[in-house]
Amino acid sequence: MKNTCNILFTSAGRRVSLIRHFFRAHRELHLDGRICSADASDRSPAFHIADASFLVPRVDTAGYIPRLLEICSQERIRIVIPLIDTELKVLAENRHCFAAIGAQVMVSDPGVIAIGMHKTETHAFFKSNNIDTPAVYSAEDIEHSRYRLPLMVKPNDGSASKMVFKAETDEQLKFFRHYVPNAIVQEFIEGDEYTLDVFVDLNGRVRCVVPRLRIEVRAGEVSKGLIVKNDRIIGIGRKVVESLPGARGCITLQCIVSRQGLIKMVEINPRFGGGAPLTIEAGADMPKWVLQMVMGQEIGDVEHAYRDGLMMLRYDDAIFVQRPGH
Secondary structure, three states: OOOEOEEEEEOOOOOHHHHHHHHHHHHHOOOEOOEEEEEOOOOOHHHHOOOEEEEOOOOOOOOHHHHHHHHHHHHOEEEEEEOOHHHHHHHHHOHHHHHOOOOEEOOOOHHHHHHHHOHHHHHHHHHHOOOOOOOEEOHHHHHOOOOOOOEEEEEOOOOOOOOOEEEOOHHHHHHHHHHOOOEEEEEOOOEEEEEEEEEEOOOOOEEEEEEEEEEEEEOOEEEEEEEOOOHHHHHHHHHHHHOOOOOOEEEEEEEEEEOOOOEEEEEEEOOOOOOHHHHHHOOOOHHHHHHHHHOOOOOOOOOOOOOOOOEEEOOOOOOOOOOOOO
16 A cells, blocks of 8 residues: 555546646556546546546535545545546535545645635736736726726636736727636737746745746637746746745646846746646656655656757647436
8 A cells, every 4th residue: 555646636627637737647656556537527638538427416516525525535545636627626625624534635825825716916016026027007097098908808817818808999908808817917928928837845845947938829828839948937937936835736827028138927826737748848857746745745846857959839629528328
């Protein structure tokens, strides 16, 4: 049992590539045990690639945590890895319940989740730590025309780039402010978008920062990306995460490098990002590091463990499942 590590991915969804990287790391470390997935739907692709899969209630229902605890106890789960934003808060708040049955939830403290969940909290965090970020305009600013077009309109509690719009006229701004639920209005920055995968150990120490240029995005997830070792971006990413109270595991940041060369931090997502497979293939093997940490092994000096210039060009693939009784 000492070398056994059963893993549970929650809200597995479409994260097939990431879970396969965990399978690979599991084999390379010669670990015993199973990799399991949980989802509210058995039509999720990643539901069908795990050793065992479990249907669970929706994240926003009272039965979600009890069902996960039941699975962890039944399967002797050692690591729980959440994969979507909407479950982070409830898992962080109930981490002690999982720890009581021997399962470690790879999630940051509730304070980190709160900062990342709401764009206004994220903006306030950046400002309080002297980290450059696009301006956010209040209703009073809008009413008195204290802004310059174009602007970005997005949900304060949104994720996966859903309901994010660029307003180029006053008429569009007025429409999108009413159309987007819980909308905030943010300065538009022309420039290159980067995602940073930041790996934090169980003691809160930043061990590796990997910037990825977002070349093309589809449905909120990067479809073409490029590893870019930029010391300025790496330094700011490190500063952001070192300022977070209780970060652990993979923290995904987003920033924009303006045409003038200014680095503007935009988002904090305390989970594995959708483009993490590019970072892993480049040599920053975060699944392996997670397993090593939980198994009590030192991951070593991994700050420069990845190579520059690797490009990811994603394409659609399919999982084929025979339905029972057909």
